[in-house]
Amino acid sequence: MAKIKPSIPQGTRDFGPQVMRKRNYIMQTIRETFQVFGFQPLETPAMEQLDTLTGKYGDEGDQLMFKILNNGETLNKAATPIAASIQENTPLTRSVRLFSEKALRYDLTIPFARFVAMNQNELAMPFKRYQMQPVWRADKPQRGRYREFYQCDADVVGSNSLLNEIELLLIYDTVFEKLGLHGHELRVNNRKILSGLAEIAGRPDLLTDITVAIDKLDKIGIAKVKEELQQRGLGETEINVIENFLHIDGSNSEKLAQLSALLKNSPTGMKGIEEISFVLNAGLAKFSSTPILDVTLARGLNYYTGMIIEVKAPASVAIGSIGGGGRYDDLTGLFGLPGISGVGISFGVDRIYDVLEQLVLFPEAAQQSTKVLFLHLGEASIQTAFPLMMQLRRKGIPAELFHEASKMDKQLKYADKRSIPYIVILGDSELAENKVSIKNLNTREQQTVTLEDFELFAFE
Amino acid sequence: MAKIKPSIPQGTRDFGPQVMRKRNYIMQTIRETFQVFGFQPLETPAMEQLDTLTGKYGDEGDQLMFKILNNGETLNKAATPIAASIQENTPLTRSVRLFSEKALRYDLTIPFARFVAMNQNELAMPFKRYQMQPVWRADKPQRGRYREFYQCDADVVGSNSLLNEIELLLIYDTVFEKLGLHGHELRVNNRKILSGLAEIAGRPDLLTDITVAIDKLDKIGIAKVKEELQQRGLGETEINVIENFLHIDGSNSEKLAQLSALLKNSPTGMKGIEEISFVLNAGLAKFSSTPILDVTLARGLNYYTGMIIEVKAPASVAIGSIGGGGRYDDLTGLFGLPGISGVGISFGVDRIYDVLEQLVLFPEAAQQSTKVLFLHLGEASIQTAFPLMMQLRRKGIPAELFHEASKMDKQLKYADKRSIPYIVILGDSELAENKVSIKNLNTREQQTVTLEDFELFAFE
Numbered sequence: 076m077a078k079i080k081p082s083i084p085q086g087t088r089d090f091g092p093q094v095m096r097k098r099n100y101i102m103q104t105i106r107e108t109f110q111v112f113g114f115q116p117l118e119t120p121a122m123e124q125l126d127t128l129t130g131k132y133g134d135e136g137d138q139l140m141f142k143i144l145n146n147g148e149t150l151n152k153a154a155t156p157i158a159a160s161i162q163e164n165t166p167l168t169r170s171v172r173l174f175s176e177k178a179l180r181y182d183l184t185i186p187f188a189r190f191v192a193m194n195q196n197e198l199a200m201p202f203k204r205y206q207m208q209p210v211w212r213a214d215k216p217q218r219g220r221y222r223e224f225y226q227c228d229a230d231v232v233g234s235n236s237l238l239n240e241i242e243l244l245l246i247y248d249t250v251f252e253k254l255g256l257h258g259h260e261l262r263v264n265n266r267k268i269l270s271g272l273a274e275i276a277g278r279p280d281l282l283t284d285i286t287v288a289i290d291k292l293d294k295i296g297i298a299k300v301k302e303e304l305q306q307r308g309l310g311e312t313e314i315n316v317i318e319n320f321l322h323i324d325g326s327n328s329e330k331l332a333q334l335s336a337l338l339k340n341s342p343t344g345m346k347g348i349e350e351i352s353f354v355l356n357a358g359l360a361k362f363s364s365t366p367i368l369d370v371t372l373a374r375g376l377n378y379y380t381g382m383i384i385e386v387k388a389p390a391s392v393a394i395g396s397i398g399g400g401g402r403y404d405d406l407t408g409l410f411g412l413p414g415i416s417g418v419g420i421s422f423g424v425d426r427i428y429d430v431l432e433q434l435v436l437f438p439e440a441a442q443q444s445t446k447v448l449f450l451h452l453g454e455a456s457i458q459t460a461f462p463l464m465m466q467l468r469r470k471g472i473p474a475e476l477f478h479e480a481s482k483m484d485k486q487l488k489y490a491d492k493r494s495i496p497y498i499v500i501l502g503d504s505e506l507a508e509n510k511v512s513i514k515n516l517n518t519r520e521q522q523t524v525t526l527e528d529f530e531l532f533a534f535e
Numbered sequence: 536m537a538k539i540k541p542s543i544p545q546g547t548r549d550f551g552p553q554v555m556r557k558r559n560y561i562m563q564t565i566r567e568t569f570q571v572f573g574f575q576p577l578e579t580p581a582m583e584q585l586d587t588l589t590g591k592y593g594d595e596g597d598q599l600m601f602k603i604l605n606n607g608e609t610l611n612k613a614a615t616p617i618a619a620s621i622q623e624n625t626p627l628t629r630s631v632r633l634f635s636e637k638a639l640r641y642d643l644t645i646p647f648a649r650f651v652a653m654n655q656n657e658l659a660m661p662f663k664r665y666q667m668q669p670v671w672r673a674d675k676p677q678r679g680r681y682r683e684f685y686q687c688d689a690d691v692v693g694s695n696s697l698l699n700e701i702e703l704l705l706i707y708d709t710v711f712e713k714l715g716l717h718g719h720e721l722r723v724n725n726r727k728i729l730s731g732l733a734e735i736a737g738r739p740d741l742l743t744d745i746t747v748a749i750d751k752l753d754k755i756g757i758a759k760v761k762e763e764l765q766q767r768g769l770g771e772t773e774i775n776v777i778e779n780f781l782h783i784d785g786s787n788s789e790k791l792a793q794l795s796a797l798l799k800n801s802p803t804g805m806k807g808i809e810e811i812s813f814v815l816n817a818g819l820a821k822f823s824s825t826p827i828l829d830v831t832l833a834r835g836l837n838y839y840t841g842m843i844i845e846v847k848a849p850a851s852v853a854i855g856s857i858g859g860g861g862r863y864d865d866l867t868g869l870f871g872l873p874g875i876s877g878v879g880i881s882f883g884v885d886r887i888y889d890v891l892e893q894l895v896l897f898p899e900a901a902q903q904s905t906k907v908l909f910l911h912l913g914e915a916s917i918q919t920a921f922p923l924m925m926q927l928r929r930k931g932i933p934a935e936l937f938h939e940a941s942k943m944d945k946q947l948k949y950a951d952k953r954s955i956p957y958i959v960i961l962g963d964s965e966l967a968e969n970k971v972s973i974k975n976l977n978t979r980e981q982q983t984v985t986l987e988d989f990e991l992f993a994f995e
Contacts, residue, residue: 089578117552127543143601166611468709
């Protein structure tokens, strides 16, 4: 076989041990929180039927989906229609179905909806599930954008109760508190408030244009937002109404009061205010980071119908959104199960990783692998070392024996390269005295103890 | 959008909550064991370059690989060569490279070898890694065969020490002991013993034929094995040598003695005996299930060069192999890094799942999700319930509040369907007395305690 200079596909990543340990720490924190909140694990296949995914993410999504090439005869059978397509000079990408019947999942929400529709009779409703799996998108690779990345989602389907919104906000709060994060912001809004705004501005037809424009307020400022609204076809009076809306400011209660005055003639808007008021004022639990009402928050996603959530990283790290979600109606309707409302959140693991890295928040435990290296000092040494090592392992302490009787130097170098904090030495003198030496490589302290005391030694 | 009757691709599976919890229990047990033995986590991308994978698994493997269809212009550019291929009437499957540059990984070993070759300068050698990720194969779906399934591998590269073989056997032993399995068998052999046999039979050229045939001894018996050997071109004298080999029997030491007598003229064979003797007789650690020398074990895999391992499920479940591995030389040579030896093992999660299910070995903890359901008995009730629920969650006890003030009946039905063992009741009388009622739904016992005592209550 020819030798290959190895590489990996553009936009994908290997996660070596150091990175994996830190990623596992983040994911384990999220997973444990999902679990104590009563969410249940689900995994769906990497591949879905092309029909399940197509048309769910817009034209761009369809383009960016990784499709699986048909195998064997299924591909060969397509030769005639493929030939026809080539002769007619239509792009092959238009006849993708000739080549492919399956695609890699693009997110976790559509597979979840598909699962609920397929298993509706077995599921206890409301069904609260979490799912932490990779998704694939053929995006142009760029800094911070990957073609394979994990999504960590929690969703509730089958309940209209706003208690779910509060629970999901508390999940964010709990996870980020556990991760030691401070200064992040939980921002919330309600789609119905935005609909109300479009109504009172007299342009319900331009709801999407309005939300896309005002969502940019933070980045481009009010003058540019007004410019954009004009370009998108809004008149002066209409823009004035929106400007008043954008001037809403103060504490959550102050904002709610201003909103109520502004949207009093829109039943939809008032409904949105009622919903968000309940979520913000229920007083059921303490937040370490109180949710903030942000009336400009839209997240550009048309499928939200109620609450919209976004988590912003602490301003000091300039990383932006590290999570988001909201309520959507009738997601499973696409799969023949109408009238089921859902609400969910998602954690951006890659960005959370960058935040924790920049703020030096990863704990020691997320950075350590093996704790104790037993040096290999010859056959007699390892006969004593091995049972001691197994003793530590049974206690859950990761321990290794160096694989061969190399020079001390080489063995120490391995401990150093692996950041192993303790070495255990069973040299001739230790063996003669039935003792064992333990050296802490960080403090350089070394002590010699009896085999009985070794059992009690605290490797910290 | 048209409604779709949802389905998933043939040979793939959704893992709902009950199954996921049990799978997680198995995987977590394996993961923790890998870690205490000093193995480090690695994850590689689902997709690899087609060049990385092609030719590594034989023709069949190349056929069964799931290839990713090229996106956008890359596909369109292939129109001309595809047209040519169609005109020449060659099967499209022969020109797969026109359609695809990437494929889903087929196993975890080749991606691992690729990773080691790419990162050789940063890795501390020996490099011990574990990897637990799905792989994909377009096998004909059939009972117990899936197109997407998890592999759980641990490998050591960069060490020829036989201590690694012992460590890997101990990993099997530790995992299956933790899982409560009894009656499984750890079988070992050495490729060099099989080579020695082919040598003394005078047919080193037919090594593969010989091993394929004798590997079936358990299933088809000695007469059929002899028949097959004859069909594969061996003469009577040659078959007699092999028959003597197959009659080797007794304890490990007895087998080793018989082997030594039989293979004394084959240096390769004697080397194999020396290696397996060391592994079996080092006496470094106690096994709960002592490894058994099985001289017929070959696992049909030509790339093993030293020890071969297989774990057989307890005979009572008729499931066969639940794990296997061995030593292979020069795996990374394919990627430009020669002379690196490796040894590894793999756990068959799907089969282990079936074994534990059949033997009813899953612990209660792997079958339970939420432990405590707080009933929703109106607004006043949940104001008290919510902080109590958060208290439990902070202690790591999964707890939920029913999402709306439905009839008691409906709420209890939910608890039942979710197998939640405890409900907490905060009705008018409890609220009036500052008390809380806890009912164990399994024992039907109910008690009413003060809020202070609630904090100390042991939800078991």
